[in-house]
Amino acid sequence: xxxxxxxxxxxxxxxxxxxxxxxxxxxxxxxxxxxxxxxxxxxxxxxxxxxxxxxxxxxxxxxxxxxxxxxxxxxxxxxxxxxxxxxxxxxxxxxxxxxxxxxxxxxxxxxxxxxxxxxxxxxxxxxxxxxxxxxxxxxxxxxxxxxxxxxxxxxxxxxxxxxxxxxxxxxxxxxxxxxxxxxxxxxxxxxxxxxxxxxxxxxxxxxxxxxxxxxxxxxxxxxxxxxxxxxxxxxxxxxxxxxxxxxxxxxxxxxxxxxxxxxxxxxxxxxxxxxxxxxxxxxxxxxxxxxxxxxxxxxxxxxxxxxxxxxxxxxxxxxxxxxxxxxxxxxxxxxxxxxxxxxxxxxxxxxxxxxxxxxxxxxxxxxxxxxxxxxxxxxxxxxxxxxxxxxxxxxxxxxxxxxxxxxxxxxxxxxxxxxx
Numbered sequence: 160x161x162x163x164x165x166x167x168x169x170x171x172x173x174x175x176x177x178x179x180x181x182x183x184x185x186x187x188x189x190x191x192x193x194x195x196x197x198x199x200x201x202x203x204x205x206x207x208x209x210x211x212x213x214x215x216x217x218x219x220x221x222x223x224x225x226x227x228x229x230x231x232x233x234x235x236x237x238x239x240x241x242x243x244x245x246x247x248x249x250x251x252x253x254x255x256x257x258x259x260x261x262x263x264x265x266x267x268x269x270x271x272x273x274x275x276x277x278x279x280x281x282x283x284x285x286x287x288x289x290x291x292x293x294x295x296x297x298x299x300x301x302x303x304x305x306x307x308x309x310x311x312x313x314x315x316x317x318x319x320x321x322x323x324x325x326x327x328x329x330x331x332x333x334x335x336x337x338x339x340x341x342x343x344x345x346x347x348x349x350x351x352x353x354x355x356x357x358x359x360x361x362x363x364x365x366x367x368x369x370x371x372x373x374x375x376x377x378x379x380x381x382x383x384x385x386x387x388x389x390x391x392x393x394x395x396x397x398x399x400x401x402x403x404x405x406x407x408x409x410x411x412x413x414x415x416x417x418x419x420x421x422x423x424x425x426x427x428x429x430x431x432x433x434x435x436x437x438x439x440x441x442x443x444x445x446x447x448x449x450x451x452x453x454x455x456x457x458x459x460x461x462x463x464x465x466x467x468x469x470x471x472x473x474x475x476x477x478x479x480x481x482x483x484x485x486x487x488x489x490x491x492x493x494x495x496x497x498x499x500x501x502x503x504x505x506x507x508x509x510x511x512x513x514x515x516x517x518x519x520x521x522x523x524x525x526x527x528x529x530x531x532x533x534x535x536x537x538x539x540x541x542x543x544x545x546x547x548x549x550x551x552x553x554x555x556x557x558x559x560x561x562x563x564x565x566x567x568x569x570x571x572x573x574x575x576x577x578x579x
Contacts, residue, residue, distance in 0.1 A: 161186040161221050165207040166228025167193050169523035169541040170448035173455035175200050180460035194532050195522025207232045210240025217246050230445050234260040234306055249466045251444050254420040259444040262302045262341040272410035276439040277343040285329040288340055292321045298345040303328050305336030348433030351392040352450050355408055359421035361474040367395040368450040374497060376573045383497045384538055387574030389487040389549055390453040394432050403430055403437040452521050452541045453486035487552040487575055488543040491568045496537035504567035506532045512559050517545045549578055
């Protein structure tokens, strides 16, 4: 098969790594890719939000299967354009992608599905939103309705922070994403990520993970896109996962099908778990990043078979073959992240790292210039390892980090602390 993956981050590097191991993959192209991806696949410079251009590219390159990594192309309707042109595609339609593209839409679907989630209200007027916040008190959660690159959620611990968030969102800090806001109750408990494949009719859970959103050790500092993750997440026991599937995911999928927008792709349910009861924090319509890295590390070559079954509507005919193991990824980021950060710094020592089924360094924001790996993004590397235990995976990951020479990077030293 000729396979095209859209995206250029650590998530897409791990997807490409897993897909490449499957003998069904004859040719692999990633657009736009990065310096790490270029070591195992062809990279193509193309606008991944331009459906017409992608259809032309897929036609010219005899592509058999397209895997869409990030949320922006899904929200732009790229999956629809590719499917309409006859290309087998992994990823939800534009209408179904509203589960991530609009927080307010997700809340409406949860109401219909009677899925347990935070109490909420939605506003397109800043003064009304502020009045509501003052009436509710803090802590409280303020969310930009639209896509904001993972940064449109403010967990406000006091009223001033919440009111400032309203000013920022309606003031244009998140562009059009902040034209409407959703204000939610502050949920307590432990957060975890649940990943489920959906083919429009059938659902197949494929794993759990736990992300580390705060930039600093001990979950301190501002929120980020994620500083590390591990899988599986012990807090999401089999019983709790089953409850989340029965009470949240399946009713949501039924509600989506009932409204004529069946969901096909991976559904990422962010859950808050307290006293054995899961509640939905949010849905994402793609693999998490960096959660994808630990899932792919554990799934390996079968990931392609599972994604194909999803796109072909035959999830009821496949199963997941899990090893009894653990995986951890530690993000190395550029100094200053998640604020303004340094770009263009050199990274050395990567050539000496092991690259096998237990140890991988997935690239995110990198570029190769004159044979040198250069940091071009905020989150730059995902140092990932598998082990028989989580402690073993952690030890392997940090041992690899110790071999990387990048004075302008930093990382958390406590990934996995909740489980360990």
